[in-house]
Amino acid sequence: MKNNKKLQEYRQSYRADFIGRHYNGWLHLAFTVSASLAVIAYSLLQLKEPTWYQWLTVPLAFVYTNLMEYWGHRGPMHNRRKWLGGVYQRHTLRHHRFFRHDVMAYGDSRDFHAVLFPPVLVVFFLLLTVVPSALLVYWLLGANVAWLYAATVFGYFLNYELLHFGYHMDKDSWVGRLPGMATLRRLHTRHHDPRLMQCYNFNITYPIGDWLFGTLYRTDRNTESVRAC
Template sequence: MSAHYTGWGHFALTSTVCLGTVAFALTRLTAPTAIEWLTVPATFLLANLVEYWGHRGPMHHRTGPKKVYERHTLQHHRFFTHESMAYEGSRDFKMVLFPPVLLGFFLGAIAAPIGALLFVLATPNIAWLYVATAMGYFLTYEWLHFAYHLPASSPLARLPGLAFLRRHHTLHHDPAQMGKANFNITFPVADLLFGTRR
């Protein structure tokens, strides 16, 4: 890890880029119709499925990109176990948050091109709602995952809904379960659909 790495800087960069993108996309909307608003739940469901399959697939199997597997299974899951989930300092944030290059990839290679395609094939409102929801989902993923690795004594970690999601994620960090259960990081929708919720 670079001596110049700052965990709070990493957290701020991710939050600022995502919130800025969401805000910009929402300012582009022009009187969206009820049908166009359906883009939000559709994108949410798509993102939840992508999160699930990305986590269940390449993050936990060597058949995908080698660096993805190494970063997640060999580093993240060894750094944080079901018996020791909390980071000890802000430099540990590097093991929780996606690297900034993946934020750039998600924005530049997924959200923007699909948004541009929707701009041409559907309507500008659908495109902007897709971009806002996709980037909002990415940020939700990062913030929730960050919260799951807070010390158990943190007031935020004890909030009822967050406590449930934290337990869901902690079980996934059990070496006996990590390749079999609780692949959703945000909300266990796909885990329920595919029977992997424990």
């Protein structure tokens, strides 16, 4: 209970210090969804009669992005790095203090600020990671593969944002009751346990990286005992 009070106090100070008076959570969510859909649609419209094997870009880019999600989260999001200190601060020092395994749901729409990537980071992500890697893919494998790659990465990003948003909604809401949501939410809830966050469940979406690298944490059915790391 005492801990809960501390978390609520942190939430109050986060709201006062970081959320501007004119911030609108629904607009933030609308930006994330519409900007991602615009990039996906634009990329798909550039395709010129892709062959069947060029479509294999989609599953390959999906797995690649899953591993980027894994290493990005396990690396700079949970370890302070010289050039990416802001990422660590935003994730470990703020997101993980705002949401704990026993208090996973946000309060109202202004709290979306603590869940979604800020728009400036979405643009940063597009310009500094997706564009250069898509150019490399274009140079190596041609335009169709590059556009399919860009569409898949942004589709994955949108999926990431919406799933993560869903985990931090009330678990009894209609989103929380969608098929598969309870299982994925449980994995992320485990990750929000301060005793586990540095070691387990770094995939926010599908636990492919966690499964490959042995960091998947599942609760035993009948016990709440925690394997601290």
